[in-house]
Amino acid sequence: MTGIATYALSITTVEASLMVFVVVTAIVTALARDVLSSIIVFGAYSLGMAALYTFYRAPDVAMTEAAISAGVTTVLLLLTIAKTSRIEYDVSFESVDWSAAGAVSLLGAGLLTTMTDMPVVGSMESPVWANPEVTQHYIENTYAETGVENTVMAVLASYRGFDTFGEAVVVFGAGVAAMLVLHREVFT
Template sequence: MMLASYATAPTIILDLALMAILIIVAFSIVRMRSLFAIVMLQGVYSLVSAAWFVSLDAVDVAFTEAAVGAGVSTVLMLAAMLLANRKSDPVPISKQIAPLLVVIFAGLAMFYAIGDMPAYGDVNSPANTGVGMDYIDRTTKEIHIPNVVTAVLASYRGYDTFGEAVVIFSAGLGVLLLLGLNGNAGRWTASPSGQNIYPPMAPSANSRLSVSSDNSKSVTSSAVKEPSSSTTRKSKRKRFKDKGNN
């Protein structure tokens, strides 16, 4: 164990610096309200964690995280952010206490469990002596490519990667369906039973027509709604009666 800590001595400073940057970035995301800054800091967080992945010998993970985590998800978030407000509303203190307590208790429980974990960089930990190291020996004989991670990803766990591709496909399909495969994106409003959810207290479709024809925009929404709501009430009663008969 003494030898192990000696071997990591030069990189330990780098590791500690990266950890400190990660914590600072995460805490500043908590404090910030500007969505643009939050999204950008998320990209910074991904990039710094990618740097730490390099230090942790996970080079494949590092460049995937840098490309996908810091690149693609930042672009996705910016694209979604452009369609929404740029600033988040402040959260009152009274609504922050319960999440804080939950997080503190969960964190303490996990700190309690740290004692059972293997030491950082332990060669003989259960995780590092089992099947993982077996892959290194087998890859050179069986797959004949130098990169063990690629060999495991594409060959030993090929079905896993196939499942991953299915997940990405269904996610892309879901995004297309959610955002309007029929070219109707951005023009969709929810009006179940003829009443808009947003803006609230809005008149229903029929009464909005009557407002525009009368040019009486100062009329309160409740007054405008009167006729249409009565008709819908009648029709609903009718429907209920039909159901009752059935």
């Protein structure tokens, strides 16, 4: 067996459940016409992604997703709604842009075809093991080269310092923009 059938056989029940949850919440977030409903479902989507990242053994990414996306972003969006006027929509599938939904479905189907190239979690064919010399170099020499004991923090702060600084600038800019929006009065 090759392709999607082989990958489907290697998926655990937990992994499949998380994937279905993430896809369903993403679709509901995109199709919801009520902004409050969309924000709440988006928060659930972010928590599902955090759980999926944890399952894939990336706890640092999972904590960031849970704290920033599910926590801070959801709170800022809810505060923004509280400070602005709310537009009521008639909730029905007649107002769905079916051409956009079809385009998203085609993109999703296209992405599913790429899953055949993904190695199973923990597999020796994983990209992490494609170049074990580099991985071993970071594990053995991180403290000597950077003075930082935690390898993950050394990579983020030293080896990828400019990238991490850029991400911090983006988060700061988003925070300033949110504060500007929240302090503005809305005239209704």
